Amino acid sequence: MSLRVIFAGTPEFAAAALADLLKAGFSVPLVLTQPDRPAGRGMKLQASPVKALALQQGIPVAQPRSLRLDGKYPEDAAAARQALLDARADVMVVAAYGLILPQWVLDMPPRGCLNIHASLLPRWRGAAPIHRAIEAGDAETGITIMQMDAGLDTGDMLLIERLKIAADDSTASLHDRLARLGGRMIVEALELAACGGLTRTVQPGEGVCYAHKIEKAEAQIDWAQDAAQIERRLRAFDPFPGGLSQLDGEAIKIWRAEPAEGSGPEGQVLRVDEAGLVVACGQGALRLTELQRAGGKRLSAAAFLQARPIAVGAVFKNA
Incomplete structure (x- = not known):
């Protein structure tokens, strides 16, 4: 049995899953994605990665501002409802869509809505599971394919696969590995669903953490x-929002650092060489290896110091 799949998603993480579904031969009669957003220096409206892929493949796209029939944009929700009905899909796949699905959406597909969640549920529910796993120092993460319900990432688990977090993983690098894993797993889940082979497991009540949106x-x-x-936070906030500090009144972005020997007043530069500049922390020290000036590019410490020398004894401060 070949399932008809409505796909709801917005960023690159979701686009990777949509690409795998199409490659596997699933029929996708409709894609839901967030409205175009202004981006770049010109702040021109830009389509999401999911929309760009859908249009490339000739798939109809709906971009409601809300799916609540009684909300601020009832006309958007009504139009989306009609599009969903017309699609006559068996199941909806959701991946980093960005809109809350009301109950009428969850109930519409005969096989419900399946979510690709980038965490070993229930460890990180919420908007930023990849970032928060790195920030917390988790040794592993993974993908959970979940049967969605009305709660926030509280639905039954269908498939789960673990992935080791490397010591040098940033959100960018871990995101890409999880996106590939999520695409493979949702194909597997739908193939199992088509033959009645999916097993539902209720999430444990313990170990729940909320992955707050990154500000x-x-x-x-x-x-x-x-x-x-601090080092974990730098990796967690790469590519957004990075690490920011003040040096002699100038805002400096810090992207990468590594443990170093040394101690001193918090934020003080202890040593400077081509490998980086060693800065004292509350406990221990960090060698800053990749930095950026306002309006400039991300540079290795050696290249940065050529353009912007920093003396031993200088102090990085909170803004």
């Missing part, structure tokens, strides 16, 4: 934190 203000580096904690 730009979190970029501010608190040098009073220990070196390991």
Whole structure:
């Protein structure tokens, strides 16, 4: 049996899954994605990666601002409802869509809505599971294919696969591996669903954490934190929002760092060489290896220091 699949998603993580579904031969009569957003220096409206792929493949796209029939944009929700009905799909696949699905959406496909979630549920529910896993120092993460319900990532688990978090993983690198894993797993889940082979497992009630959305203000580096904690946050916030600190009144972005020997006042530069600059933290020290000036490019420490020398004894401060 070949399932007809409505796909709902927005960023690159979701586009990877849509590409795998199409490659596997699933019929996708409709794609839901977020409305176009302004982006780039010109702030021109830009289609999401999912929309771009759908249009390339000739798949109809709906971009409602809301799916709540009684909400702020009832006309959008009504139009989306008609599009969903017309699609006559067996199942909906959801991956980082960005809109809450009301009950009428969850109930519409005969086989319900399956979510590709980038966490070993229930460890990280919410908007930013990849970032928060790195920030917390988790040794592993993974993908959970979940049967969606009205709660926030509370539905029954269908498939789960683990993935080791490397010591140098950033959100960018881990995202790409999880996206590939999610695409493979949703194909497997739908193939099993087509022959009645999926087993549902209720999520454990213990070990639940909420992965709050990443805020730009979190970029501010608190040098009073220990070196390991700051280093994890830098990796977690790459590519957004990075790490930010003030040096002699100038905002400096810090992208990469590694543990180093040394101690001193918080934020003080202890050593400077081609390998980087060693900065004291609340406990331990970090060698900063990749930095960026406002309006500039990300540079290795050696290249950065050629353009912007930093003396021993200088102090990085919170903004």
